[in-house]
Amino acid sequence: MRLPTIFIDGDQGTTGLQIHERLRDRADLQLVTLPAAERKDAQRRAEAINACDVAILCLPDAAAREAAGFIRNPAVRVIDASSAHRTHPDWVYGFPEMAEEHAQRIAQARRVTNPGCYPTGAIALLRPLVEAGLLPRDYPAAVYATSGYSGGGRAAIDAHEASDAPNVAASQVYGLALEHKHTPEIQGYAGLAHRPFFVPAYGAYRQGIVLTVPIELRLLAGGVDGARLQACLAQHYANARHVKVLSLEETKAMTHLDPQALNGTNDLQLGVFANAGHGQVLLSAVFDNLGKGASGAAVQNLELMLSA
Known part of the structure; x- marks a missing residue:
């Protein structure tokens, strides 16, 4: 069975490092990262985002908007850990306990914005x-x-x-x-x-x-x-x-x-x-x-x- 691939864009920042640490030993998914020389290469980042199942954006707001704009593959799902999309109506707010059945909304979402x-x-x-x-x-x-x-x-x-x-x-x-x-x-x-x-x-x-x-x-x-x-x-x-x-x-x-x-x-x-x-x-x-x-x-x- 193919494991879901997770790409962290910005895995050297505080949040990205913590997410990487929490996921790196998981046997039920494949964690994808870019070599240091390619982390700021827009083309390589775009390729990695469009090739994964879920992209986690751990970037400054402007860079997170740019990364979201890279997506051409409709199957790619995104979790944005920046504040770029937190009040955007097309993104689901990622606080599962906020309301009844909200966890189900997150589970089915294509675009999730992590709370501050x-x-x-x-x-x-x-x-x-x-x-x-x-x-x-x-x-x-x-x-x-x-x-x-x-x-x-x-x-x-x-x-x-x-x-x-x-x-x-x-x-x-x-x-x-x-x-x-x-x-x-x-x-x-x-x-x-x-x-x-x-x-x-x-x-x-x-x-x-x-x-x-x-x-x-x-x-x-x-x-x-x-x-x-x-x-x-x-x-x-x-x-x-x-x-x-x-x-x-x-x-x-x-x-x-x-x-x-x-x-x-x-x-x-x-x-x-x-x-x-x-x-x-x-x-x-x-x-x-x-x-x-x-x-x-x-x-x-x-x-x-x-x-x-």
Whole structure:
């Protein structure tokens, strides 16, 4: 039986290397890579893309659009790990747990766009609550998140891990112009009527994300409290292998969130921290920005596509 061929275009970048590592020992597929001298040769890349069963694009946005434009073979399927196509209507958003039967949509898709790391956590928390009517679509959502410095790609990793690297602050907030490219993605797939307030940061650790969304209960319908929000999330992800929703008993016992707790996995942990006296709730997501936030998600989508 012929094994499906998988070509990673951009396998020397952070996400590409991680995907290659996750796939290289698989006996159920054939992993195709180009020699170093041919990795930037447009003709060889085009040939490799059109000869494979599934192409995984781990490229800057402009290069990913170029690579998608190379495709002439209608049988080729694509997973784009860049942000080039994340809000494009012709591409299926690669977050299997996002909605009922969405995994099946990914399995049957020809073009899949991998979610961004931060949007994975934000959408996972917000979309089920919006769809259930517990969170109004016009809620003034704010998303605060800190990622490991690997979220900045190879350049950031090299800068932090060089032998002569200067000491860096424990957290560096960025995106101060409020134009981060992930914001439209969060708004669109979370189902929000207005642009959310998104404040990202890099921490002085390699990988892992902790993301939080504060909720004021006074802005929600009467009777909506932390217990109802937690129950909604728990029901939505009840059968999700890679998503765990903490119980209120578990979150009450917690004093901190470790952004590195799920590193090396494709798992996503969601929590609801409630203070009824103050009428406030804090939603949280912890996951690996190189796992569920990037390469792990790509491999999960690949497995769905190969199962179709």
